[in-house]
Amino acid sequence: MSASVTESRLKASFKDSAVAALITLALSFMLIGMRTEISIGGLIIDYRWAAVAITVVVVFAGRLLLNMYVWRPETPRTVTFRTIMLGLSILAALVIFYLLDRFLGTFTGASPARAIGNNDWLWILLIVGLAIVAAIVASALLGIAERRGKPSGPGAAATVRAGFAPFAKWMPMALGLLAVAVPFILIEWLGARGSRQYLDLAILVLTYIMLGWGLNIVVGLAGLLDLGYVAFYAVGAYSFALLSQYFGLGFWMCLPLAGLLAACWGMILGYPVLRLRGDYLAIVTLAFGEIIRVVLLNWYEFTGGPDGISGIPRPTLFGIEFERGDEGFAALFGLDYSSIHRIIFLYYVILAMALVTNFVTMRLRRLPVGRAWEALREDEIACRSLGINTTNTKLSAFATGAMFGGFAGSFFATRQGFISPESFTFIESAVILAIVVLGGLGSQIGVVIAAVVMIGGFEFFRDLQDYRMLVFGLLMVIIMVWKPRGLISTRKPTIGLKRRTGISADLVQEGQG
């Protein structure tokens, strides 16, 4: 590189950094530089010019360094690259800020960050760092090194993915084994008392994974945008609760009934909205979800309205209850009684239910009905010209998705022992849909990752209150900028003559409802 090029870049970088520093100065002048403090006789303004100076210097230096060494014109500016760089620069800025703060704080006694909060900075740092690392690791490991452009020839796609094939093969198996081992690992590590909180969280995550898989049939495979999925979750939960309340039926008896009832509701909803597409379908399903909730809320004599239903029976293991006493699980198996047994049992119940959902979905995808769902998403008119009854196909997608929602709902009811319409608000539908969309439409493993990150992460950082929403939003924006079709967007063919290589997301339609 010639001297003149270096010089001109230095000049340009310097200018750019100066502008950035100026903007920072303008912003931090009020935001960081002044702070109202309570003192005797009223509020006074506390000036913190040192903090402003530090901020400006950090921005200037950081920008200059980035300009000189990272944002080189010869490096390709792909979206991935930019996103990673954005994340890294945020991380670097926070680290520098934190270090400077500590350094200055030790001998001036005036910590600029102190005003923002004691440990919050550390936490934000940690979360942002974790989020970025998680996103990078997820994409790198899961073989999403797909090229953004279309492959040049038939062989190109195959070679790109060949390196990841073994990984993709054992990945689900490893995840499954890990899921089976989770309760024992937790108890070994944290003890029965300490692990309870995390087991509860794991059960919640698994419930959302199951819901995500159920919705994935409707949205991911059939391409029907359903914003009211929580309605089926509610139907499942209330079916079980009411059947047990009025007829005294137990969990295992009600589970299939709840699924069946939810599937019926799926068809009842599906039938009138079949002619609607896209946005219109979304609005009507949303309304349907609200109708179910409002009915549950107002039909006081039957559902208990806002009081909800309590005293829902717990699941039993072939009739054995998880209770203290001679007939209880612990006594029969010669163990000391512990409330953790039931939690572990619940964990395995939902794990089994989720795995069944997964197995059935994967199987259905390879059957004519599953191919018809995907064909429907690709082109409805072509489907009709091939003799596919699109009405029945859509209804079967709605009913299958709703059935799994109903199963999950009845599990939710038995786990909580109490349900009320509060638990089935629109925000639940939105979260489930977000899991499916962020994970990648139609991808089973993507739903798992998204559910773990969203539900797990969300609950894990509950102590942080307001900041977690911020980080949550940031994470979603980053994923949508970087992978607009979700984390795992490659579509795997359902059948192959010689090989089955993934299909790039650019070719796959999203469906218009």
Place this chain on the structure above:
Amino acid sequence: MTRWMDNPVLTVEHLTMRFGGLVAVDDLSFDVGRGDITALIGPNGAGKTTVFNCVTGFYKPTEGRITVRQSSGDEYLLERMPDFEISRDARVARTFQNIRLFGGMTVLENLMVAQHNPLMSASALSLAGIFGLSRFRRAEERAVEQARYWLDKIDLIERADDPAADLPYGDQRRLEIARAMCTGPQVLCLDEPAAGLNPRESAELNALLMYIRKEHDTSVVLIEHDMSVVMEISDHVIVLDYGEKIADGTPEAVRSDPKVIAAYLGVADEEVELVEEEVGL
């Protein structure tokens, strides 16, 4: 009495299609002979695609009757049937002017979707399929065999596992025909199959259509602007203009018909009277 009237597979009688005040097809009647390749031609906007949409059930005709007589002797009145039944029961398959493949699915998957109905009944409400019963597995093997046969015929066997949207245009056209053939049709309606093809691809298409006519119990109806295709392979040509039939006969007869020439080429002002006299207006 011409050949195609003896044993027509498809009969259209007094077909009229109005969109509000616009009469797209006006009192059109024609026969499609069994085992023939019948071409439907005419200038842009003559109503050819509308006729196709009426025959395949995408439009409900305002008036008229459309009858399919299968080689088994079964008769179906298409104007009363919903579109998917026309394909499933009456066995009329079609392709589209703007190709409608399932782009995100592989070539093989496209052909498997076309065999949805036989596979669906073999999978017994998906239950036989979920439990992997041999009954379903055999049906699926047969379906793959059928797909392989057509992939061989359209020379795409090497690309069976590539996404359909990745294929070049000419291959997509042939794949769409193969997909329609996988439904086992009695009548195959092709909407401008040669549009956008180069001369070599056009020749391949001709060969494919001739092969279908020779080896399969399928009659072909096609809309086409490419006269090299129409004149070379069709047995029977029907010419439409402004929604009305202006000529109906063998390619040789139609080619020399002054009405057809007038409709296609237009006539100079001073010749209008002369031509009108000639065509008897």
